Amino acid sequence: MEWIFEPWPWYVAGPLIAIIMFLLIFIGKQFGMSSNLRTFCTMCGADKTADFFNFDWKSQRWNLAVVVGAALGGFIGAHYLSNDVTVAINPDTISTLKELGFNSAGSAYLPDELFSLEALTSVKSLSLLLIGGLLIGFGARYAGGCTSGHAISGLSNLQLPSLIAVIGFFIGGLFMVHVLFPLIF
């Protein structure tokens, strides 16, 4: 059972994600996480501002339960199923990141430089997190889905729009990491 406390390999995680998608399909739902962001907007009263938010959010309660579960799973994974938080990324990646100033690379789960409590007091890292979130939320809704909705659900159903969206995900991600990161960090 010791393996459970180690990081799980891709050939365990990938099939488990497929099982999660099929569980939802057999319940009669669709696997998609970003649509919850729209639900939050409606719950906060955004339906009075824009038609896009005018829908019966209560029909999405099931997905909110999934979200609460996802947080609970993170708590269990971090506190009861892990011995340490180190993510063993490629040594080459670690040295590239150290050159950019990410000294926590190779010894943390998330970079301290962006996510530690001290970083929250820095205007730069705070703005980067906020901008990252803005792009995620805006882009996911514009594209009609995120990693779960397009890369997993959509591509599993051989949807061409999902393939175009995933190509977009990579254009944006590669541009950020290779062109913008050296300018930002």
Add this chain to the structure above:
Amino acid sequence: MKKILSYLFIGMFFGIVMYKSEAASWFRIYEMFQFQSFHMYGIIGSALVLGVIGVQLIKRNNLKSFYGEPIKFVPKDKGITRYLVGGTIFGLGWALAGSCPGPIYTLIGAGYVSIIVVLLGAILGTFIYGLIKDKLPH
């Protein structure tokens, strides 16, 4: 109530997989965009291979849901612009924040308070999309 509990359980299962596979780690996303590890491609790729096979099996055999209802797959609307442009914007955020919409909740649960800023940004981004949706090319 029983139904809500099953969704909670599925979400919990998802959260544990996201955390334990390190798909919720900023570092893994960066490494993926550097093409320096097979890990993330293996996760998405193996999920997809099984996903494609399973969806085909459901369609060809007209499998029913747990409640005996036909399973419907809603095709995505046709188009290019919204998927390419929206996808690219999403990709920029995915790489910067190192987290997609699912793992955001997982990381909050794991105790990373700063991720709440990403979540607030994502909600705000969704709200802005809703405001200007009709002015955007789709």
